[in-house]
Amino acid sequence: MDIYLHTLGCRLNEAEMEGWARDLSASGHRVVRGPEQAQVVVLNTCAVTAAAARKSRQAVSRLHRHNPSARLVITGCYAEMDPKRVAELAGVDLVIGNQDKARLVALIEAAIDPTSMPEIATEPDEQHLFAASRTRAFVKVQDGCRNQCSFCVVTRLRGQERSKPVEQVVDEINALRDEGFNEVVITGVHLGGYGSDIGADLRGLLLRVLSDTDIPQIRVTSLEPWDLPDDFFALWANPRLGAHLHLPLQSGCDSVLRRMARRCMTGDFRRLVASARAVIPELTLTTDVIVGFPGETQAEWEATLAFVEEVGFAHLHIFTWSPRAGTRASTLPDRVPADLQRARSQEIHALGEVMKAAHMARFVGQVRPVLWEGSGEPEDGGWRWQGYTDNYLRVEVIAPEGVALRNQRLPTRLGGHDGERYQGVLVDAPASAPRAQSAEGMSSST
Numbered sequence: 237m238d239i240y241l242h243t244l245g246c247r248l249n250e251a252e253m254e255g256w257a258r259d260l261s262a263s264g265h266r267v268v269r270g271p272e273q274a275q276v277v278v279l280n281t282c283a284v285t286a287a288a289a290r291k292s293r294q295a296v297s298r299l300h301r302h303n304p305s306a307r308l309v310i311t312g313c314y315a316e317m318d319p320k321r322v323a324e325l326a327g328v329d330l331v332i333g334n335q336d337k338a339r340l341v342a343l344i345e346a347a348i349d350p351t352s353m354p355e356i357a358t359e360p361d362e363q364h365l366f367a368a369s370r371t372r373a374f375v376k377v378q379d380g381c382r383n384q385c386s387f388c389v390v391t392r393l394r395g396q397e398r399s400k401p402v403e404q405v406v407d408e409i410n411a412l413r414d415e416g417f418n419e420v421v422i423t424g425v426h427l428g429g430y431g432s433d434i435g436a437d438l439r440g441l442l443l444r445v446l447s448d449t450d451i452p453q454i455r456v457t458s459l460e461p462w463d464l465p466d467d468f469f470a471l472w473a474n475p476r477l478g479a480h481l482h483l484p485l486q487s488g489c490d491s492v493l494r495r496m497a498r499r500c501m502t503g504d505f506r507r508l509v510a511s512a513r514a515v516i517p518e519l520t521l522t523t524d525v526i527v528g529f530p531g532e533t534q535a536e537w538e539a540t541l542a543f544v545e546e547v548g549f550a551h552l553h554i555f556t557w558s559p560r561a562g563t564r565a566s567t568l569p570d571r572v573p574a575d576l577q578r579a580r581s582q583e584i585h586a587l588g589e590v591m592k593a594a595h596m597a598r599f600v601g602q603v604r605p606v607l608w609e610g611s612g613e614p615e616d617g618g619w620r621w622q623g624y625t626d627n628y629l630r631v632e633v634i635a636p637e638g639v640a641l642r643n644q645r646l647p648t649r650l651g652g653h654d655g656e657r658y659q660g661v662l663v664d665a666p667a668s669a670p671r672a673q674s675a676e677g678m679s680s681s682t
């Protein structure tokens with residue numbers, strides 16, 4: 237079958253999508269570039285906020301409209317939260333809950349008879365989805381969460397913690413390296429809780445990945461700021477671990493954190509960041525902040541602003557609180573008025589821009605390794621390429637026509653920036669080669 241994969245939401249959803257793509261290919265199916273080419277369309281949904289659930293519903297409608305004859309398979313957190321409503325949406329043929337995601341390929345094969353579907357015109361030279369984009373791969377090592385943060389619906393939707401065995405993770409990364417990937421991103425719902433169900437831990441997993449694989453660069457996605465041993469960040473003495481950490485804060489005020497049922501107060505967070513920066517001085521540190529949590533007073537909000545500024549993040553992911561059915565926070569009194577939520581959101585967005593500019597200014601003029609991912613439009617007799625440094629700063633460079641940078645990790649001097657990306661200069665430009673053609677095998681939307 238020709239199958240199109242599309243995802244919304246978190247990095248874990250992207251990791252799941254990449255895993256399905258590999259499983260589908262191994263089972264003899266083809267992952268195609270767009271919904272119009274597909275016999276089956278798979279949408280991995282999100283429901284972390286009310287807006288995410290709405291976008292998931294809109295995506296179902298849009299994908300069905302693009303190809304009404306394709307069989308539409310819906311999975312992910314929105315499908316888990318409201319399977320009856322999802323099943324009734326126009327065009328939906330199959331709904332797969334989060335607990336059954338590991339069997340997605342088998343469930344599609346069992347439920348959908350390819351002989352009953354119309355022939356779809358496909359390109360005779362269609363490539364495997366990774367054929368031209370072997371740069372970064374997501375590796376899902378853990379699912380589920382045992383924490384009970386009062387604002388979070390994901391705990392209910394993802395279920396109990398389940399960890400992938402260490403040997404299986406190592407084998408998967410080695411297989412990705414054989415396919416040509418130069419970076420893996422290790423991800424999970426509660427990554428710091430990895431191994432709680434199998435007698436392992438995240439530190440031990442990373443040690444095995446460092447010792448038993450030779451993939452050049454390893455990143456970890458969002459880490460809740462607890463369940464990490466005291467010597468955890470010592471691992472970053474190995475330069476293969478990318479100098480970027482995402483540690484969700486949510487609030488910079490202890491009284492709000494207690495209402496959120498968070499397990500990390502501001503003093504703990506401060507010490508954790510100091511420990512990380514002591515080992516990783518060029519760390520790019522990012523975080524999540526929730527604005528307008530129920531009962532948030534002006535004094536509590538000002539405490540959050542002050543703490544965020546004190547820590548000095550490189551980037552803020554800012555969410556305005558909205559009630560999610562089934563969470564304890566949805567029952568709390570004293571909701572913050574919408575206009576005040578908007579004002580506070582604007583205030584912290586402005587602070588975030590100031591901190592981002594300060595962080596980016598630190599690295600102007602430095603030479604850092606950049607993994608080049610893809611090129612855009614031709615420009616000035618060459619091509620504009622995009623990539624990320626080892627500490628996850630976005631860089632663009634103009635390379636001469638015929639110089640293919642894709643999937644090369646090259647020293648690059650960081651020049652000026654526009655607040656989002658640097659203009660780089662290659663220190664040692666590679667020799668000319670036939671320019672790589674880009675190909676998209678699947679789609680991701682956040």
